[in-house]
Amino acid sequence: MNQARKKKLSHTIEFLGFTMPAAFAILLFVGIPFLMCIFYSFRKWNGIQRASTFIGFQNYVRAFTDDPTFGQSIRYTLIYALFTVIFINIIALVLSVVLEQSDAFGKGFFRAAFYIPNIISLIIIGFTWKFIFSRAFEAMQESTGAAMFGWSWLGQPKLAVFSTVLVTVWQALGFYMLIYIAGLQSVPEDVIEAATIDGAGRVRRFFSVIFPLIIPSVTVCTFYSIANSLKMFELIFTLTGGGPGTATTSVALDIYNTAFNSNQYGYGSSKSVILFAMVAVITILQVTVFKKKEIEA
Amino acid sequence: MKRLIALSVCAALLIGALAGCSGGGTSASSGTNSTAGSSQSSQPVTLNFMLNSPELTDQYKAMVTEYKKVAPSITINMTIIQNDYQTVLKSKLNSGDIPDLFMSSAYNDNKVYRDYTYDLTNESFMKDIDPQFLQSVKLDGKVTGYPFLVQSHSFIYNKKLFQQAGITALPATLDEYKSACEKLQAKGIQPLSSGFAEWWVLPQMTYPSMSDAYKGDYSSLFTDVKSGKLKFGDLPQVDFALDLIDLVKKYSGSKPMESTADMQVSDFANGKVAMIHQGSWEEDSIRKINSNIDMGYLDAPRLDGKSVVAVDTNLTMRVSKDSKNLKDVLSFLDWLTTSDYGKKWIPQVIKQISPQKGAASPDTQLAKETAQAEADSSTCQWWIFNGPDGIEQPFGTAFQNYAAGTATRQQTKDALTKVFVDAFNAEG
Numbered sequence: 001m002n003q004a005r006k007k008k009l010s011h012t013i014e015f016l017g018f019t020m021p022a023a024f025a026i027l028l029f030v031g032i033p034f035l036m037c038i039f040y041s042f043r044k045w046n047g048i049q050r051a052s053t054f055i056g057f058q059n060y061v062r063a064f065t066d067d068p069t070f071g072q073s074i075r076y077t078l079i080y081a082l083f084t085v086i087f088i089n090i091i092a093l094v095l096s097v098v099l100e101q102s103d104a105f106g107k108g109f110f111r112a113a114f115y116i117p118n119i120i121s122l123i124i125i126g127f128t129w130k131f132i133f134s135r136a137f138e139a140m141q142e143s144t145g146a147a148m149f150g151w152s153w154l155g156q157p158k159l160a161v162f163s164t165v166l167v168t169v170w171q172a173l174g175f176y177m178l179i180y181i182a183g184l185q186s187v188p189e190d191v192i193e194a195a196t197i198d199g200a201g202r203v204r205r206f207f208s209v210i211f212p213l214i215i216p217s218v219t220v221c222t223f224y225s226i227a228n229s230l231k232m233f234e235l236i237f238t239l240t241g242g243g244p245g246t247a248t249t250s251v252a253l254d255i256y257n258t259a260f261n262s263n264q265y266g267y268g269s270s271k272s273v274i275l276f277a278m279v280a281v282i283t284i285l286q287v288t289v290f291k292k293k294e295i296e297a
Numbered sequence: 298m299k300r301l302i303a304l305s306v307c308a309a310l311l312i313g314a315l316a317g318c319s320g321g322g323t324s325a326s327s328g329t330n331s332t333a334g335s336s337q338s339s340q341p342v343t344l345n346f347m348l349n350s351p352e353l354t355d356q357y358k359a360m361v362t363e364y365k366k367v368a369p370s371i372t373i374n375m376t377i378i379q380n381d382y383q384t385v386l387k388s389k390l391n392s393g394d395i396p397d398l399f400m401s402s403a404y405n406d407n408k409v410y411r412d413y414t415y416d417l418t419n420e421s422f423m424k425d426i427d428p429q430f431l432q433s434v435k436l437d438g439k440v441t442g443y444p445f446l447v448q449s450h451s452f453i454y455n456k457k458l459f460q461q462a463g464i465t466a467l468p469a470t471l472d473e474y475k476s477a478c479e480k481l482q483a484k485g486i487q488p489l490s491s492g493f494a495e496w497w498v499l500p501q502m503t504y505p506s507m508s509d510a511y512k513g514d515y516s517s518l519f520t521d522v523k524s525g526k527l528k529f530g531d532l533p534q535v536d537f538a539l540d541l542i543d544l545v546k547k548y549s550g551s552k553p554m555e556s557t558a559d560m561q562v563s564d565f566a567n568g569k570v571a572m573i574h575q576g577s578w579e580e581d582s583i584r585k586i587n588s589n590i591d592m593g594y595l596d597a598p599r600l601d602g603k604s605v606v607a608v609d610t611n612l613t614m615r616v617s618k619d620s621k622n623l624k625d626v627l628s629f630l631d632w633l634t635t636s637d638y639g640k641k642w643i644p645q646v647i648k649q650i651s652p653q654k655g656a657a658s659p660d661t662q663l664a665k666e667t668a669q670a671e672a673d674s675s676t677c678q679w680w681i682f683n684g685p686d687g688i689e690q691p692f693g694t695a696f697q698n699y700a701a702g703t704a705t706r707q708q709t710k711d712a713l714t715k716v717f718v719d720a721f722n723a724e725g
Contacts, residue, residue, distance in 0.1 A: 046686065046723065047387050050412045068712075069691070134555050155494070155554030157703050243494060244554040245698030260384045261690035263409065264723045 034276075040269040047265030059270035070271060072246050073254040074278075076161065080250065081229040083165045084172070088225050089218070091169065092176035097206070099177070100184050111181070115174030122171065126238025129167045130154065154240050157247035164236055164248050168229065176221045183217030184210065212295055219290040223283055230279045251275045342622050343372045344629065347389065347396035349382040350612065352581060356647045363638050364629065371625055397620040398629075400445070403433035403613045404682030407441045414441050415618035420627060422634040430610045430652035433682075442613035443630055446643060447650035449667040449676075450576030451505055451606040452595040458486050458571040469596050469604040471540060478548040481571050490561045490570040491549035493700050496693030498558055500681075502545065502574040503538035503696065505597035505607040508677035510534045515683040522684070522717050529717045530710030537600040539699060539706055545574070546700050554701050566590060577649055577663045594666040596675055606670040609679040610652050685720035692716050 041059055045052030063070050099110055117125065133153040141149035153163045187210050195209045233252035236242060242249035242257070249257070255275065259268025348357060354377050361373045376396070378385060386399060390413060401410055417423050418440045423431075426444060434442040454467075459477075462484045468477040478488035492498030510532050511518035521527040529535070546553045550570075561573040566586035572595065583590060596604030616626050633639040634653060643651035644659040650667060651657075658668055670676050681688070695712040698704035704712065 044723070046409065048390060048409050048412070069694070134552070134560070150551060152552040152555055155552050155701070157701050241494065241496065242694075243496070243697055244701035245703050246694055247698075247701065247703060249694075257690055260387065262687035262720070262723070264687065267723070 037269045037272055040266050041273045042270075043266045045266040046263040047259060048263065052266065055266075059267045060274070062267065063271055063274060069246055069249070070251075070254055073249045073251045076246075076248060077230060077232075077251045079161065080165060080168075080232065080248075081226060084168045084229040085222060085225045087165065087169045088172050088176055089221055092173050092221065093180050093218075095173070096177045096180035096184055100181060111174075111177070114177055117171045118174040120171075122234040123238050125167065125171050126235045129163075130239055133163060155244055157244055160240055160244060160248050164239060167239060168232070168235060171235070172225065172228070176225065179217050179221050180214070183214035187213045212293075215290065215294045219287060219294065222290065223287055226286055227279055227283050230282065231275070251278075341370050341372065342625050343374055344398065344622055344625060345396040346373055346375045347386060347399040348375055348377045349379055349400050350578070351377050351379045352578065353647060356642070359646055360633075360638075360642050363642075364632060367632060367636070368625075368628075371629070373629075395617045395619060397617055397622055397626045399615055399617070401442070401613055401615060402682065403442065403444065403609075403611050404679070405684065405686040406613070406682075407434060407436040409686050410615055411436060411441065413615070413617055413619070415616040415620070415623065416441065417443060417616065417630075420630070422631040425634050425653050427652055427654050433610050433679075434613055442615045444610035444652045445612045445614050446647065447608065447610050447652050447667075448577050448612070449594070449606050449608040449650075449663065449670070450501060450574070451597045452572050452574050453565065453579075453592055453663070454572045454595050455565065455568060455570075456591040456593055458568065462486060462571070467595055469598060470602065471537075471544065471598045474598060475544060478544070482548065487550050487564075487570045488548040489545055489572045490564045491545050491553040491556045491700075492558055492561045492574065493546070493549070493554050493697060494557045494560075496690055496697060498561070498574065498693075499542070499696045499700065500689065500693045501576075502597075503541060504679065504681050505605050505677055506541050506599055507532070507534040507538050508605060508607070508680055509599050509601040509603065510680075513677075513680075515678070515680045519684045523721045525718075528710075528714040530712075530714040534600055535710055535713060536706075538696075539709065541598070542696060542700050554697075562586070565592075577661075577667060580661055580663045581648065592662055594663065594670065596670070603675070605675050605677040606667060607679055608667055608671060608676040611679055611682065685717065685724050687723065688716050688720045691719075 040052070042054060042056060043052040044055045044058075095110075095114065099107055102110070137149040137153065140146070151159060154160050191209055191213070192205060195205050200208065231252055232250050233256065236248055236250050236253055237256070240248045242253045251271070252275065255268050255271045258271060259265045357375055357377065361375065364371070364373065376385075382400075386396075386401070389395060395413065407414075416439050418438075423440055423443075430444045430447060431440060434440055434444050458481065459467075462477075462480045464477050464480055466473070468474040481488040492502070511521075518527070522529050549556060556564075558575070558579075561570075561575060562579055562582050563586060564570045565573045565575075566583045568587070568590070574597075580592075583592070594606050596606055598604050614630070616623070616630070620626055633642070640651075640653065640656065643649060643653075644657045644664075648659045648661045648664070650659060650664050658664065667676075681692075692713065695704070695709055695716060698712070699706070699709040
């Protein structure tokens with residue numbers, strides 16, 4: 001009895017010992033700043049002066065009733081998130097299925113090729129594509145005369161929205177493919193074989209057997225892509241700067257502009273609390289719905 | 298054995314984390330505890346400067362090396378950044394890690410940074426600064442900063458391309474600009490590069506052209522905007538600025554909304570475009586690409602028929618009033634103002650105009666043109682900075698929305714009005 005208790009105690013110590021450093025770091029760099037953010041969201045402060053004043057819910061009221069730029073940024077973020085989530089997941093899933101069936105050389109080469117953009121910093125990706133869209137496309141148009149290179153990819157409001165989606169999908173694909181490939185590899189051979197014997201064709205096998213079994217991967221990928229796209233900042237900051245005008249200003253970029261360019265730190269904080277709530281609600285809903293669809297093999 | 302290893306790994310992690318944090322903690326607190334005590338100048342002292350305008354990095358370094366000769370015990374530690382300068386400065390101020398000397402804009406930044414800046418009113422070296430350039434750093438009659446460079450901006454033109462297009466009389470009104478653009482285009486030269494992708498270039502282009510608002514009485518202009526007596530968007534000058542934007546957009550090639558400041562500079566330097574709206578700070582970058590280019594300022598058109606170049610001191614050095622080495626910072630500024638090297642640093646090393654009394658004129662084309670404009674008294678202040686804090690970015694975005702076609706003229710005017718209402722509310 002005593003032995004068992006001792007063992008339990010040492011387990012607890014071990015558990016705490018391993019989790020404490022990380023928990024402490026998260027508390028320090030995420031938890032405390034988050035609480036401070038909530039604190040400042042109720043205050044009027046320019047981020048520099050030493051004094052700030054309490055103004056209750058005024059910042060929140062203003063965000064919802066008197067800020068067209070914020071409204072526009074929420075609209076853009078939702079559109080951007082919708083398209084990136086759909087494109088990323090469909091393309092990544094299709095590519096992983098195709099790659100899983102290809103020969104050894106193609107497998108290794110294309111996996112690496114699709115994954116490489118993912119290890120480059122988003123800031124650099126943004127600057128690179130900015131160059132491609134402007135200078136490189138200009139040169140391409142001069143040599144080929146193709147009309148699409150003459151379009152203003154970052155300067156025409158609707159096209160700029162598409163450009164941000166395009167670059168995001170290109171950049172993120174590799175990461176999601178990795179998760180889908182891992183999911184596909186974990187599907188047991190015997191069920192597929194059984195389905196084949198029962199006379200199921202390729203398409204039928206995919207939709208009736210493989211897809212239901214990889215729903216956990218789908219849950220993870222949709223969760224990540226939704227959360228990442230709702231919080232997107234770096235890529236848009238370097239690629240379009242939110243422009244032209246406010247056409248591609250994401251909520252995160254609008255928060256940055258409010259807090260650091262317009263010097264309204266308190267108001268910016270309240271917008272980030274709203275963004276937090278938005279991301280939390282959407283992702284919790286998504287995970288609950290998808291979890292219900294998961295099945296055991 | 299296994300458990301022992303596990304526990305020691307835990308301990309190491311924990312200690313590592315704590316050590317890292319305590320290290321950060323002490324450095325932050327040493328900043329906040331600073332008192333304005335005097336330190337012996339013979340003892341080694343390190344001064345922390347936080348500077349923007351990285352195009353001047355070489356010149357800053359040259360100046361610091363020179364100062365080291367005069368004051369060998371003082372080491373100047375410079376942090377030079379451009380992107381995100383404000384953000385980094387803000388975090389430093391809030392964390393208590395306050396630089397001994399930092400740069401900011403003038404005018405409304407006098408108020409923004411007033412909790413941190415040392416009052417320079419009674420320093421003897423400030424008497425050497427031309428009083429005309431002290432206006433921009435004064436707050437309630439006190440001198441809150443050290444005006445550092447006189448800069449100017451307007452349309453810059455390529456004299457050779459203008460000659461090729463047969464333009465003899467320089468344009469000064471909106472119609473004359475239009476006909477100049479048509480002449481250039483007829484010769485196959487792209488008249489302008491807009492810079493509209495940058496939120497600061499677009500409004501900057503309109504400021505000189507709106508400088509006749511309220512006949513130049515900017516303080517009553519902003520008093521009326523603040524009290525709500527005047528909606529900013531209703532100013533006739535706003536309409537004029539929007540006309541100017543239409544014109545520039547029309548003659549800026551096929552992708553006016555994608556043009557950045559870098560592209561303006563390279564397109565202009567390579568002779569691809571005949572005009573850009575930029576400032577004296579870009580002359581060096583232009584010369585680095587094309588050293589022989591023959592350029593000059595065009596006066597920006599205005600509603601009242603006059604045409605002007607915007608000239609002012611906006612870059613301001615501020616001394617932290619809580620600096621531990623206040624005396625050393627002040628003697629550094631004294632050296633920068635009164636020593637022989639200090640006097641020639643701005644005109645000869647930076648090659649821009651110095652705000653000091655009787656300073657030598659720099660040997661650059663745009664500086665000479667600025668001096669000429671001053672002599673002709675066809676200049677204007679950077680008047681927008683008399684207004685509330687934090688309007689530039691939303692102001693620029695409103696104009697960008699107009700130029701990109703996402704907002705109508707009336708929507709743009711309403712947006713501008715709102716920018717000022719919000720900014721005054723935020724000041725409270």
